[in-house]
Amino acid sequence: MGKNFFMKKKFKIAIASGKGGVGKSMLSSSLAILFSKKYKVVAVDADVDAPNLAIWLNEISRWDKIEKFSVSSKPVFDYKKCNGCGKCVDVCQFNALKMVSGKPHLDSFTCEGCGACENVCPRNAIKLKPVNGAKIKIKDTKYGFSLISGELIPGETGSGKIISKIKGIAEGYDYEIMIIDSSPGTGCPVIASLQGVDFVILITEPTPSAFSDLKRVLKVVNYFKLPWGLIINKKDINNALGNRINKWAKGNVLGSISYDQNIFKAIADFQPILETDLIAKQEIKTIFNNLLLKI
Amino acid sequence: MGKEKIQKIAITGGKGGTGKSTFSVLLANKLVKLGHKVALVDVDVECPNDYLLLNQKLKKKIGFTYAKFPKIDKRKCRKCGLCVKSCKSNAIFQAPGQYPIFLPELCSGCGVCWLTCPYGAIKPREVKTGEIFINQVNNNLWLITGLAKAGLEETGPVVAQVKKIVLNFAEKMNIDMILFDTAAGTHCPVIQALINVDFAYAVTEPTPMGAYDLGLLLELSQKLKIRTKVILNKANLGNKKFIEKIVNKYKVKIASAIPYDKNLAKAYSNGQLLDLDYDFRINGEKFFYEKKV
Numbered sequence: 347m348g349k350n351f352f353m354k355k356k357f358k359i360a361i362a363s364g365k366g367g368v369g370k371s372m373l374s375s376s377l378a379i380l381f382s383k384k385y386k387v388v389a390v391d392a393d394v395d396a397p398n399l400a401i402w403l404n405e406i407s408r409w410d411k412i413e414k415f416s417v418s419s420k421p422v423f424d425y426k427k428c429n430g431c432g433k434c435v436d437v438c439q440f441n442a443l444k445m446v447s448g449k450p451h452l453d454s455f456t457c458e459g460c461g462a463c464e465n466v467c468p469r470n471a472i473k474l475k476p477v478n479g480a481k482i483k484i485k486d487t488k489y490g491f492s493l494i495s496g497e498l499i500p501g502e503t504g505s506g507k508i509i510s511k512i513k514g515i516a517e518g519y520d521y522e523i524m525i526i527d528s529s530p531g532t533g534c535p536v537i538a539s540l541q542g543v544d545f546v547i548l549i550t551e552p553t554p555s556a557f558s559d560l561k562r563v564l565k566v567v568n569y570f571k572l573p574w575g576l577i578i579n580k581k582d583i584n585n586a587l588g589n590r591i592n593k594w595a596k597g598n599v600l601g602s603i604s605y606d607q608n609i610f611k612a613i614a615d616f617q618p619i620l621e622t623d624l625i626a627k628q629e630i631k632t633i634f635n636n637l638l639l640k641i
Numbered sequence: 642m643g644k645e646k647i648q649k650i651a652i653t654g655g656k657g658g659t660g661k662s663t664f665s666v667l668l669a670n671k672l673v674k675l676g677h678k679v680a681l682v683d684v685d686v687e688c689p690n691d692y693l694l695l696n697q698k699l700k701k702k703i704g705f706t707y708a709k710f711p712k713i714d715k716r717k718c719r720k721c722g723l724c725v726k727s728c729k730s731n732a733i734f735q736a737p738g739q740y741p742i743f744l745p746e747l748c749s750g751c752g753v754c755w756l757t758c759p760y761g762a763i764k765p766r767e768v769k770t771g772e773i774f775i776n777q778v779n780n781n782l783w784l785i786t787g788l789a790k791a792g793l794e795e796t797g798p799v800v801a802q803v804k805k806i807v808l809n810f811a812e813k814m815n816i817d818m819i820l821f822d823t824a825a826g827t828h829c830p831v832i833q834a835l836i837n838v839d840f841a842y843a844v845t846e847p848t849p850m851g852a853y854d855l856g857l858l859l860e861l862s863q864k865l866k867i868r869t870k871v872i873l874n875k876a877n878l879g880n881k882k883f884i885e886k887i888v889n890k891y892k893v894k895i896a897s898a899i900p901y902d903k904n905l906a907k908a909y910s911n912g913q914l915l916d917l918d919y920d921f922r923i924n925g926e927k928f929f930y931e932k933k934v
Contacts, residue, residue: 364688366657366825371850395826396656396854406849419729439709439752440798455832455865458795460729460751498828500861505828506747506794510731530657530825531687533789533796537746553910555662555690562688565791569746584910607878607901613848614880 350544351641358524358543359641360392362567364559366530368551369579369603372619373630374527375402377547379489379620380634381523387491388521392509392539393529394480394496403487404616411484416476417504417511418459425449427471434463434472458503480508482515492519505529509538530559532566540566545641546574547600552581552588560591574598575640577633580605600640601633647811649819651835651867654844655854657825660874661844662690663905665822666914668842673781678816682807684800684834685824686771686787695784696912697776703810704773706787706802708750708795709765711743717762727757730794749795771799773806778915783816797829804833827861835861840868842896847879852887859891870896877901
């Protein structure tokens with residue numbers, strides 16, 4: 347134990363949970379701050395359709411850099427060339443095309459931008475055009491590390507590609523530890539977040555929903571054969587289930603955090619947990635120390 | 642036809658863990674008590690939880706969802722690499738001089754590779770991507786749950802297929818209200834859940850995070866032209882002003898405020914939410930369901 351992190355020059359940790367709202371960003375922000383006291387850190391907010399890491403770090407005032415970029419393309423039709431053969435409609439696996447009075451029409455919200463229609467059109471009447479579907483925001487935080495945050499523009503697709511892109515940008519930084527705060531769920535953004543990381547921190551709470559979602563996301567973690575650790579947040583809201591989860595996770599538990607309504611107040615005052623006197627602060631520090639032993 | 646149109650309501654919100662599923666179950670219960678026949682549809686297909694809140698087991702299936710994925714015929718493949726170039730998802734990898742390797746965790750199943758291959762060496766293969774479960778909770782309440790295969794990259798089409806099956810089912814069963822409980826965020830599975838609904842409730846919490854994500858969600862619902870109202874959950878915690886700012890910016894209304902309540906949390910944990918009868922109304926603001934639309 348321990349040799350992975352200390353032998354590797356660059357170490358990547360992703361934080362995932364399955365269920366939303368169980369504490370991913372709170373934990374990610376706290377761990378980034380704790381690591382930054384000893385190591386060179388870069389933080390990545392990969393919850394691109396609900397990015398909140400900046401708020402948790404109280405770094406909302408101004409970004410150093412905001413850049414729009416394209417993660418997907420959408421077909422544009424030249425109706426003069428189109429003879430209405432309908433091949434593009436047949437070939438679309440996402441049902442994003444419909445014939446309307448003899449010509450194909452696009453439902454851009456359903457379109458994946460894959461280019462199957464362009465590919466199949468016998469008259470070259472379809473061309474894919476890139477769409478600016480994403481924003482990348484970068485900031486040097488007051489903690490001395492950089493935060494790279496991706497944001498999917500609502501209504502656009504391609505969250506996985508944004509994540510690959512911002513992880514690529516983060517890779518260019520001089521870092522020893524990269525913290526990747528992923529989104530809820532198990533689909534494309536989570537897969538993109540977990541790809542290529544060295545360790546996954548899973549966080550859950552003792553409710554049947556969160557436990558069920560935890561098992562789902564663990565399947566993805568296991569698919570990538572990644573080592574993981576577990577944190578049980580709000581453990582005291584249901585100690586019995588909390589203990590059951592503890593047992594289920596065998597030796598992988600890194601620690602737990604107590605439920606505290608004051609955390610809500612701290613959030614509303616933009617106060618990072620580590621700058622409060624809440625019990626959670628000490629609990630997170632314990633988790634951090636356990637984590638160092640584990641990686 | 643002469644039949645009344647089926648009302649389709651989405652429950653969404655942006656941020657995770659704000660209470661979408663809890664509210665969905667409470668609302669479904671309320672609608673049943675008001676005399677409606679209701680289908681509650683869990684389209685958080687990556688992490689569905691409504692069945693747990695309703696103390697149900699996912700056993701009985703009413704269908705599957707499918708997608709096509711590429712399969713290579715090595716006898717026909719000439720290693721030309723055109724498929725690799727065609728793939729916008731970077732799901733095909735080829736080492737020099739080797740056969741291409743297909744990475745299922747990145748594949749969206751779009752079909753560009755088999756359309757591109759000049760030698761007919763790539764063929765579509767239909768694969769199950771998810772299951773659709775049904776539970777009859779009581780005489781007038783059905784729960785339909787979409788469950789995507791864990792590790793499936795593209796879950797938007799799963800949602801779209803679940804919705805299609807539900808609509809058929811609802812017509813057959815004379816269901817007049819369908820509630821779609823969506824995933825968090827604004828990405829493909831949420832977009833698919835919101836398309837073609839009559840209106841939406843956005844469940845949020847009074848924190849800066851809740852407010853920020855609500856803003857993104859409202860931007861999406863306005864682009865999709867869906868009337869949306871806000872449900873402020875855990876209303877007595879945090880600070881309401883964050884939400885009020887967003888609500889004013891997007892000119893939407895707060896339809897109801899639900900205080901954080903230990904009994905509710907307990908009922909949630911134990912799968913007993915149906916025992917609660919919540920009155921959501923505040924400020925005399927009417928719920929969408931109380932108006933004839």
